[in-house]
Amino acid sequence: xTAERPAAGPSLDPDIAARLTHDANGLVAAVVQDAVDSRVxxxxxxDDEALRRxxxxxxxxxxxxxxxxYWRKGDTSGxxxxxxxxxxxxxxxxxxxxxxxxxxxxxxGTETCFVGGELPxxxxxxxxRRSHTDPSEPPNPKEDTAR
Amino acid sequence: xTAERPAAGPSLDPDIAARLTHDANGLVAAVVQDAVDSRVxxxxxxDDEALRRxxxxxxxxxxxxxxxxYWRKGDTSGxxxxxxxxxxxxxxxxxxxxxxxxxxxxxxGTETCFVGGELPxxxxxxxxRRSHTDPSEPPNPKEDTAR
Numbered sequence: 001x002t003a004e005r006p007a008a009g010p011s012l013d014p015d016i017a018a019r020l021t022h023d024a025n026g027l028v029a030a031v032v033q034d035a036v037d038s039r040v041x042x043x044x045x046x047d048d049e050a051l052r053r054x055x056x057x058x059x060x061x062x063x064x065x066x067x068x069x070y071w072r073k074g075d076t077s078g079x080x081x082x083x084x085x086x087x088x089x090x091x092x093x094x095x096x097x098x099x100x101x102x103x104x105x106x107x108x109g110t111e112t113c114f115v116g117g118e119l120p121x122x123x124x125x126x127x128x129r130r131s132h133t134d135p136s137e138p139p140n141p142k143e144d145t146a147r
Numbered sequence: 148x149t150a151e152r153p154a155a156g157p158s159l160d161p162d163i164a165a166r167l168t169h170d171a172n173g174l175v176a177a178v179v180q181d182a183v184d185s186r187v188x189x190x191x192x193x194d195d196e197a198l199r200r201x202x203x204x205x206x207x208x209x210x211x212x213x214x215x216x217y218w219r220k221g222d223t224s225g226x227x228x229x230x231x232x233x234x235x236x237x238x239x240x241x242x243x244x245x246x247x248x249x250x251x252x253x254x255x256g257t258e259t260c261f262v263g264g265e266l267p268x269x270x271x272x273x274x275x276r277r278s279h280t281d282p283s284e285p286p287n288p289k290e291d292t293a294r
Contacts, residue, residue, distance in 0.1 A: 016266060024171070031178050031187055038185035040178055043241040058271035059279065074279075082276055088264035090253055094190040096261045102280055106237055114243045117235035119163060124205035129229055132206065132221075133249055 012052040020048065021092035027063060028093050030054075032105070035084040035098040041105035042113040044073075046095065051086075058083050060097055079103035159199040167195065168239035174210060175240050177201075179252070182231040182245040188252035189260040191220075193242065198233075205230050207244055226250035 011017075020028055027045045034041055044062035046054065050070055053061040060081040061072045074080030081099040088095055106113040124132070158164075167175055174192040181188055191209035193201065197217055200208040207228040208219045221227030228246040235242055253260040271279070 029176050029190060031190060033187055040180055040187065040243050043176060043178060043236065055266060055268045058269040058275070078280070080276075080279055082271055082279075083268050084270060086266045086268045087261040088266060089190065089260040090255055090257075090264065091260075094260075095266075096187050096264075100276075108237055110237075113236040113238075113241075114234040117237070117243075119202060119233045119235060119242075121202045121230050121233045122205040123231060124229055128205070129227075129247075132227055132229075133225070 010052065010056075012048040012055075016051070016055075016088075017048050019088055019092050020051075022047075023093070025065070027065070028095055030060075030062065030095040030097050032060060032081060032097050032099055034101050034105075036100065039112055040114065041081075041099070041101060041111075051095070054083060054097065055086060060099060074102060077103070077107070079105065081105070157199065157203075159195040159202075163198070163202075163235075164195050166235060166239050167198075169194075170240065172212070174212070175242055177207075177209065177242040177244050179207060179228060179244050179246055181248050181252075183247065186259055187261065188228075188246070188248055188258075198242070201230060201244065202233060207246060221249065224250070224254070226252065228252070 022028060026047050030044045030046045032041045032044065033039065045065055047063045050061045050063045059072055059074070060083060061070055064071050080102040084098040084100060086095060086097050104111050106115065110116065169175060173194050177191050177193045179188045179191065180186065192212055194210045197208045197210045206219055206221070207230060208217055211218050227249040231245040231247060233242055233244050251258050253262065257263065
């Protein structure tokens with residue numbers, strides 16, 4: 001883990017770098033998804049160098065915004081993320097990284113970072129949904145059996 | 148769609164708002180996942196008001212950083228996202244929104260925003276991986292049959 005990138009080190013393929021839309025801090029969001037069961041495990045942040053390391057090493061590296069340094073997932077915890085695939089989204093500001101996860105993904109010891117974070121949300125019934133996709137049909141409460 | 152939030156309108160439950168870690172622009176990332184097949188469809192951004200609308204209306208709303216306005220997915224395209232669940236991650240800066248997606252999620256007409264964005268990535272073999280999780284065992288090339 002190196003806090004600053006060596007001036008003369010390898011750099012990200014310029015064709016890939018040109019496709020990225022960085023935020024004000026030079027970062028893109030990286031959604032990490034379990035390649036086996038497709039659960040979303042966590043979201044981290046990558047600059048060009050973290051992405052280069054991830055693509056070349058076969059293990060996921062991030063840029064830590066709080067510590068302002070690179071970190072390779074699992075180096076401290078042993079909970080390594082092995083890369084299966086990496087894809088960039090249509091506007092270039094988000095990566096989807098599919099991984100084989102070793103151990104729990106979350107530093108709290110839970111399998112994902114979203115465990116325990118459920119928020120109360122309205123789930124529309126089938127009848128209620130119909131009025132959103134076909135405005136000519138108002139909701140019919142009698143059909144509401146599948147909320 | 149309202150560009151500015153009404154001063155006297157409803158607001159997000161303060162207990163939920165207190166759990167959010169906003170970025171410099173008052174936003175959190177929202178990963179949208181298909182509830183049926185678990186594909187990651189897209190990533191958008193929400194402020195407190197977009198989250199309130201999402202939780203209350205049963206449809207996903209975002210804050211558009213480029214247009215600086217709220218947008219409810221599907222109002223223009225018809226490609227509505229019906230909420231199935233919403234969860235906040237362990238550090239409060241990312242939401243996972245599971246949805247029933249109507250039509251393609253991406254404005255390009257593809258099912259997800261990551262279609263066509265695959266980047267070349269190293270995938271380590273089983274033998275190579277072993278040396279990352281058990282340093283006492285160096286990689287054995289003979290075992291490398293499952294790349």
